[in-house]
Structure formats: C-alpha cells, structure tokens
Amino acid sequence: MDASITPSDTATYVALGGRLTFSDHTAFRKMLDEITQLGTRKCVFNLEKLVSIDSSGLGMFVVAHEQGKQNGWDLAIEGASGHVKSLLELGKFDKILDIREAC
Numbered sequence: 001m002d003a004s005i006t007p008s009d010t011a012t013y014v015a016l017g018g019r020l021t022f023s024d025h026t027a028f029r030k031m032l033d034e035i036t037q038l039g040t041r042k043c044v045f046n047l048e049k050l051v052s053i054d055s056s057g058l059g060m061f062v063v064a065h066e067q068g069k070q071n072g073w074d075l076a077i078e079g080a081s082g083h084v085k086s087l088l089e090l091g092k093f094d095k096i097l098d099i100r101e102a103c
C-alpha cells in the first residue's frame with residue numbers, strides 16, 4: 001500500500017495506491033491514528049491509484065468508518081475503479097460508507 005496524507009481546512013485527504021491487503025493492516029491502523037490526531041472532521045480516501053484490494057483491505061474501510069465514528073470524523077471514499085470498485089459494489093459497501101466518483 002502506498003499512502004499519502006494531506007490535511008486541509010475542510011478535510012484530510014488520503015491517496016491510496018498499489019495494493020491494499022492483509023499485510024497492510026498495521027500500517028493502515030497507524031495511519032488512522034494519525035488522521036484522528038490531526039483533529040479532522042472529514043477524511044476522504046482517494047482510491048484512483050489503488051489497483052487491487054483483498055477482503056482484509058475491504059475490512060479496513062469498515063475499521064476506518066468505526067474509528068471515525070468513535071473519534072468525531074466522517075469517512076468518504078472516492079475514485080474507486082476496476083477491481084476495487086467491483087468489490088466495493090459486490091460487498092454493498094455503499095450501504096455503510098459514503099462512496100462517490102472522483103472529484
């Protein structure tokens with residue numbers, strides 16, 4: 001997983017690239033802690049450069065959603081395509097997460 005975090009006045013933006021798999025679990029949780037420490041009210045994950053995700057990677061977005069709820073920030077996901085978009089749709093993640101097209 002490649003990740004870059006960009007805080008702004010309105011939200012924290014996280015660009016994810018490469019593959020998001022079970023092996024990224026620890027780094028992903030550490031990243032969520034960093035986002036929480038920034039005191040953001042909204043976190044937007046941009047998945048335009050994410051080429052692959054496994055079931056653990058999908059579960060990490062549920063963890064992010066829960067951590068956001070517990071710490072006062074909302075989660076949005078944008079820009080998913082191909083394999084990643086298909087799995088988000090198949091898993092009906094749009095029922096619990098704010099998923100949108102890239103801006």
